[in-house]
Amino acid sequence: MFQYDFMQHAFIAGTLIAIMCGAIGVFIIGRNLSFIAHTFSHIGFAGASFAVFAGIDPLLGLLLFTLLGALGVGQLGVRMFRRDASVSVILSLALGLGILFLSLSNVQATFTKTILFGSVVGIDLQDVGQIIILTIVVLLALAIGYRWLKFDSFDQLGAQAAGLPIRWISIGFLLLMAIAVSVTVQIVGALLVFALMTIPAAAARFYTQSIFIMILLSVVIAVLGVWFGLTVGYYTNAPVSFFIVCFVSIVYFIGMIYHRLMERRRTAVTRS
Amino acid sequence: MLKNVRVDHLQVSFNGQDVLQDLSLDVSAGELFAVIGPNGAGKSTLLKCILGLLKPQSGSVQIESDQKKAVIGYVPQSRVIDDETPIETKDFISLGQSSGLLPWLSKKERKSLKEIMEFTDTLRFAKKSIGKLSGGERQRAFLAQALVRYPDLLLLDESTANLDPAAQEEMMKLVKKVAREWHVAVIFISHDLHLVKEYADRLLLIAPGRYEIAESTEVLDQPETLHYYYHSELSMDHESTISVDPMIHAQFSETVK
Numbered sequence: 001m002f003q004y005d006f007m008q009h010a011f012i013a014g015t016l017i018a019i020m021c022g023a024i025g026v027f028i029i030g031r032n033l034s035f036i037a038h039t040f041s042h043i044g045f046a047g048a049s050f051a052v053f054a055g056i057d058p059l060l061g062l063l064l065f066t067l068l069g070a071l072g073v074g075q076l077g078v079r080m081f082r083r084d085a086s087v088s089v090i091l092s093l094a095l096g097l098g099i100l101f102l103s104l105s106n107v108q109a110t111f112t113k114t115i116l117f118g119s120v121v122g123i124d125l126q127d128v129g130q131i132i133i134l135t136i137v138v139l140l141a142l143a144i145g146y147r148w149l150k151f152d153s154f155d156q157l158g159a160q161a162a163g164l165p166i167r168w169i170s171i172g173f174l175l176l177m178a179i180a181v182s183v184t185v186q187i188v189g190a191l192l193v194f195a196l197m198t199i200p201a202a203a204a205r206f207y208t209q210s211i212f213i214m215i216l217l218s219v220v221i222a223v224l225g226v227w228f229g230l231t232v233g234y235y236t237n238a239p240v241s242f243f244i245v246c247f248v249s250i251v252y253f254i255g256m257i258y259h260r261l262m263e264r265r266r267t268a269v270t271r272s
Numbered sequence: 273m274l275k276n277v278r279v280d281h282l283q284v285s286f287n288g289q290d291v292l293q294d295l296s297l298d299v300s301a302g303e304l305f306a307v308i309g310p311n312g313a314g315k316s317t318l319l320k321c322i323l324g325l326l327k328p329q330s331g332s333v334q335i336e337s338d339q340k341k342a343v344i345g346y347v348p349q350s351r352v353i354d355d356e357t358p359i360e361t362k363d364f365i366s367l368g369q370s371s372g373l374l375p376w377l378s379k380k381e382r383k384s385l386k387e388i389m390e391f392t393d394t395l396r397f398a399k400k401s402i403g404k405l406s407g408g409e410r411q412r413a414f415l416a417q418a419l420v421r422y423p424d425l426l427l428l429d430e431s432t433a434n435l436d437p438a439a440q441e442e443m444m445k446l447v448k449k450v451a452r453e454w455h456v457a458v459i460f461i462s463h464d465l466h467l468v469k470e471y472a473d474r475l476l477l478i479a480p481g482r483y484e485i486a487e488s489t490e491v492l493d494q495p496e497t498l499h500y501y502y503h504s505e506l507s508m509d510h511e512s513t514i515s516v517d518p519m520i521h522a523q524f525s526e527t528v529k
Contacts (some may be wrong), residue, residue: 161346
């Protein structure tokens with residue numbers, strides 16, 4: 001499997017993206033931003049389609065649209081975008097724009113498929129380089145802002161009372177999320193960004209109550225998911241993103257059952 | 273160390289309606305200062321102004337401290353705790369240690385976290401999820417999170433309201449210890465006049481359009497003063513419990529809710 005360059009690239013890029021998604025996902029879950037992440041992926045689809053239409057690198061289009069989307073959400077307030085109606089309006093608008101740009105640019109159907117469902121075969125050395133740089137940017141920003149981000153994500157009232165600049169933290173995090181979504185879309189596609197950005201983190205919280213261990217577990221689940229997806233996808237010739245989703249979803253459901261059993265055990269011990 | 277908290281001619285209004293009118297007060301280090309009054313009197317608005325979350329139309333809040341920027345600890349009545357993302361109490365308390373650049377806690381920070389947890393008696397449920405704590409335990413965790421930043425000023429917004437009498441006493445004893453031993457100024461809002469009488473050094477009585485600062489809690493023994501602020505026949509009997517006409521008590525409870 002590793003004798004092929006494209007598989008080497010896929011493993012390097014996939015692992016980095018999984019580390020980034022696993023780490024940022026814990027804060028996405030803590031801040032209840034799962035659906036905004038999903039909306040960003042659709043905005044990214046519109047951005048990538050625009051890039052094809054304009055004849056520029058799709059990653060640039062992805063970044064441009066998602067970063068502008070993040071600034072828009074940050075300016076108008078995250079609360080407004082947590083509402084179902086606002087999310088569905090923006091999601092539909094982004095998809096519509098994406099379809100418009102694609103029809104105007106006369107591209108092949110495979111490109112649409114790649115952006116919507118992801119592709120590992122098309123990742124070349126230049127893409128790997130871009131992914132490495134962007135992943136380092138996101139991870140460094142998360143590490144530097146870790147304490148503020150943690151406070152604001154898990155106790156916003158406390159953070160506000162402590163005098164933390166919560167508005168700037170929110171905008172900064174949305175920008176990081178926009179970069180992470182732009183990078184992730186290339187592997188799992190716009191429709192399955194959830195698979196890497198929220199499911200590993202959502203699963204990790206079933207196994208631990210420590211934020212730091214939650215981040216480590218989330219990273220491990222995401223990385224194993226990507227490795228599993230790439231390996232099985234290679235041998236079966238079936239879509240990689242399907243196997244990634246399967247793996248992380250199974251870990252999630254096992255975690256849910258484990259959590260419920262532990263809760264029952266605790267309740268039984270308390271009663272006795 | 274804190275020198276003084278000075279609220280000077282504070283004026284706040286919402287939609288043309290005055291909430292705080294020309295309010296001035298001073299609170300010193302080590303003092304327990306209570307704020308009492310009916311709902312809508314502007315008590316929480318005052319705390320928000322002190323916290324810097326609300327900008328007054330005029331007037332100022334000055335916190336004189338030895339530190340470059342005074343640190344304020346805030347303990348609310350309750351907080352939205354997301355049960356879907358349970359975090360352990362120790363982690364929740366250490367969220368207050370937000371000033372370092374490194375993601376992990378230094379040796380000094382770990383030591384002070386342990387000391388605060390011992391002081392607030394939260395160490396025994398350190399590994400328990402914050403969402404699974406009892407009301408009293410949770411308030412202690414909120415207090416510990418405020419204390420872990422070593423505040424100059426501690427603000428408590430009805431933070432004992434949901435506790436049973438024993439837990440209220442325990443919480444206030446702890447707060448008193450913080451004020452006296454750490455020389456921290458404490459401003460607390462409470463509807464429990466018994467608790468105010470027992471723990472406050474001075475108090476602010478506030479109602480829409482009027483306020484007064486009482487230099488001692490003896491004012492709580494004057495039914496006419498309480499009536500003036502609460503518009504109810506509130507009084508405290510000699511056992512320091514609230515004694516109210518049953519009809520008025522029902523109305524008052526509704527207001528408190």
